[in-house]
Amino acid sequence: MALDTADATDQLLGRGDIPPVHEVNAAGTSPFLLTSDHYGRVLPRALGDLGVAEAELTRHIAWDIGIAGVADRLAEMLDAHLIAQHYSRLVIDCNRPPAAVSSIPVMSEATGVPRNEAISEGERGARRREIFEPYHHRIDAAIDRRLHAKQPTVLVSLHSFTPVYAGVARPWHIGALYNRDTVLPQLLLKHLRAEGDLVVGDNEPYAVSDLTDYTIPVHGEARGLINTGIEIRQDLIADQSGQQQWAERLARIFAEIEVELRAERLLD
Numbered sequence: 001m002a003l004d005t006a007d008a009t010d011q012l013l014g015r016g017d018i019p020p021v022h023e024v025n026a027a028g029t030s031p032f033l034l035t036s037d038h039y040g041r042v043l044p045r046a047l048g049d050l051g052v053a054e055a056e057l058t059r060h061i062a063w064d065i066g067i068a069g070v071a072d073r074l075a076e077m078l079d080a081h082l083i084a085q086h087y088s089r090l091v092i093d094c095n096r097p098p099a100a101v102s103s104i105p106v107m108s109e110a111t112g113v114p115r116n117e118a119i120s121e122g123e124r125g126a127r128r129r130e131i132f133e134p135y136h137h138r139i140d141a142a143i144d145r146r147l148h149a150k151q152p153t154v155l156v157s158l159h160s161f162t163p164v165y166a167g168v169a170r171p172w173h174i175g176a177l178y179n180r181d182t183v184l185p186q187l188l189l190k191h192l193r194a195e196g197d198l199v200v201g202d203n204e205p206y207a208v209s210d211l212t213d214y215t216i217p218v219h220g221e222a223r224g225l226i227n228t229g230i231e232i233r234q235d236l237i238a239d240q241s242g243q244q245q246w247a248e249r250l251a252r253i254f255a256e257i258e259v260e261l262r263a264e265r266l267l268d
């Protein structure tokens with residue numbers, strides 16, 4: 001059997017496919033740089049429905065339900081740069097190292113993804129080259145530009161989580177997610193707890209790790225940026241009024257956090 005090697009002629013996106021990267025406020029003045037790895041659930045035309053039922057393709061396994069509406073609004077309210085990714089994480093997960101088995105999942109929760117089974121290295125490479133890399137290169141370039149311009153930069157990675165996973169209900173409204181950062185997650189937790197009406201997850205429902213995450217380890221930690229992940233429960237932001245309320249709440253909290261970071265001279 002011939003070895004199946006990566007072939008740069010494999011092409012995934014074509015006529016009728018949108019670019020992978022979505023941006024708001026590229027010239028935003030806020031120190032907060034927002035990212036959204038699971039913003040969209042678009043499928044490249046060449047992949048059809050991935051062999052997955054339509055009802056499954058609108059569930060959390062395909063994207064972070066509600067986060068797009070929060071992210072766009074929050075970027076506007078803060079005058080912050082948002083970099084987000086349009087394609088479904090069932091095509092390639094932009095918050096997984098490309099070498100991870102879950103990068104191009106053949107199973108998500110209890111749903112099989114037949115189109116992802118036994119794909120060639122060429123196809124795997126095309127997904128990485130045409131979706132994963134443009135997104136992460138854009139974040140890299142934005143950070144480069146900001147650091148060169150001496151613009152303070154704090155990375156905030158926005159996600160949402162399903163209220164019930166594998167039959168288990170999750171109590172948290174929102175969680176701060178982190179690994180090595182000791183500054184921003186603790187500030188954020190303090191502010192979220194002070195709201196008084198929230199069940200706040202401290203590294204819940206997930207913790208960030210080098211094996212299961214990409215954006216925070218690579219763009220936050222490796223570049224020495226203050227950073228945090230945020231996970232909002234999806235039933236709270238399923239409609240536009242919920243998205244607006246949560247964007248307003250987070251905009252208010254991040255404005256307060258910015259004042260504290262400046263007072264501590266952490267944005268110099």
Ligand SMILES: [Zn+2]
Nearest residue numbers: 038064159160
């Ligand atoms: Zn996510």
